[in-house]
Amino acid sequence: MAVFTPVSLDDLTQWLSQFPLGKALAIKGISSGIENSNFFIDTEAGEYVLTVFEKLSFEQLPFYLELMRHLAQRGVAVPAPIANADGSIINALHGKPAAIVSKLAGESQMSPGPVHCYAVGEMLAKMHLAARDFAIKQPNLRGLSWWRETAPVVLPFLPEEIQQLLRAELQFQEDFAETETFNNLPNGPVHADLFRNNVMFDGDRLTGFFDFYFAGCDTWLFDLAVTVNDWCIDVHTGGLDETRVAAMLDGYRSVQPFSIDEQLAWQPMLRAAALRFWLSRLYDFYLPRPAEMLTPLDPTDFERILRQRIAHPAPALV
Ligand SMILES: Nc1ncnc2c1ncn2[C@@H]1O[C@H](COP(=O)(O)OP(=O)(O)O)[C@@H](O)[C@H]1O
Numbered sequence: 001m002a003v004f005t006p007v008s009l010d011d012l013t014q015w016l017s018q019f020p021l022g023k024a025l026a027i028k029g030i031s032s033g034i035e036n037s038n039f040f041i042d043t044e045a046g047e048y049v050l051t052v053f054e055k056l057s058f059e060q061l062p063f064y065l066e067l068m069r070h071l072a073q074r075g076v077a078v079p080a081p082i083a084n085a086d087g088s089i090i091n092a093l094h095g096k097p098a099a100i101v102s103k104l105a106g107e108s109q110m111s112p113g114p115v116h117c118y119a120v121g122e123m124l125a126k127m128h129l130a131a132r133d134f135a136i137k138q139p140n141l142r143g144l145s146w147w148r149e150t151a152p153v154v155l156p157f158l159p160e161e162i163q164q165l166l167r168a169e170l171q172f173q174e175d176f177a178e179t180e181t182f183n184n185l186p187n188g189p190v191h192a193d194l195f196r197n198n199v200m201f202d203g204d205r206l207t208g209f210f211d212f213y214f215a216g217c218d219t220w221l222f223d224l225a226v227t228v229n230d231w232c233i234d235v236h237t238g239g240l241d242e243t244r245v246a247a248m249l250d251g252y253r254s255v256q257p258f259s260i261d262e263q264l265a266w267q268p269m270l271r272a273a274a275l276r277f278w279l280s281r282l283y284d285f286y287l288p289r290p291a292e293m294l295t296p297l298d299p300t301d302f303e304r305i306l307r308q309r310i311a312h313p314a315p316a317l318v
Pocket residue numbers: 030032033034035036037038049079101102103104105197210211213
């Protein structure tokens with residue numbers, strides 16, 4: 001898995017002539033993506049990543065790619081899109097939208113320690129601050145409205161006891177979203193899917209966040225909760241590793257202290273972040289898209305994480 005749209009060196013040579021990157025030297029498909037066709041490309045100007053977008057349209061892509069450009073220009077470590085001679089960063093290749101971005105050094109750290117969690121928390125806060133003046137607005141398309149639409153679609157597949165958990169959590173989040181605390185939370189563009197596989201490290205040095213295609217405007221705390229729920233847990237139990245949580249929060253706080261409302265919202269937000277990925281995994285599991293080639297990710301991981309967050313509140317956010 002998975003290159004859906006093949007691109008040959010000849011194809012690339014022709015297409016690349018519009019970019020200030022010199023000649024194409026090599027192209028190699030990346031097997032690990034699930035949404036798009038990704039390639040490492042070598043050019044006379046250096047190494048880059050070419051993505052041919054399989055689902056997102058020309059109309060949808062500017063939010064994501066312009067956000068990456070905005071962040072990269074402000075010194076946040078993210079892939080920088082490369083503009084062609086007309087200044088365009090999204091250009092058709094084999095009739096589909098495509099983009100070239102800078103290649104991040106290193107690899108994903110799948111067994112993170114506190115040092116990695118601190119670095120991710122610190123960069124996340126820098127990213128939130130740097131995105132505050134981003135002009136394009138798009139809500140988190142996997143936020144409360146999507147949970148509300150999706151829950152009834154997956155409920156019929158679930159046993160009664162699990163249906164009850166899902167209904168109760170959705171109601172809890174609906175109620176929480178009405179509170180003053182929730183409505184006072186700082187918000188703006190967030191990554192919203194900052195799992196271990198979407199961050200690069202070169203040794204212990206964080207070299208960048210990538211895969212911004214679930215980004216949208218939401219609360220900063222939701223983004224942090226999504227990140228903690230993946231980086232700072234015992235993957236077998238879903239329980240939080242307090243040392244890694246503390247490191248990530250220290251990293252975040254070193255850039256941007258938590259408001260009183262963020263402190264109050266921490267427990268509900270960890271639950272919201274678990275619910276979001278439980279629902280998307282349930283949806284992909286019970287309603288796989290046609291021609292989907294990958295084994296769906298296990299929804300019970302996030303059911304377990306949600307149960308853990310309900311039963312064992314995290315250490316307070318201060
Ligand atoms: N800018 C980048 N720099 C370095 N590697 C990248 C970059 N973008 C993607 N990759 C590599 O390509 C793989 C697939 O990318 P990803 O964005 O996760 O694809 P998809 O959205 O199709 O799931 C990543 O795991 C990573 O190894």
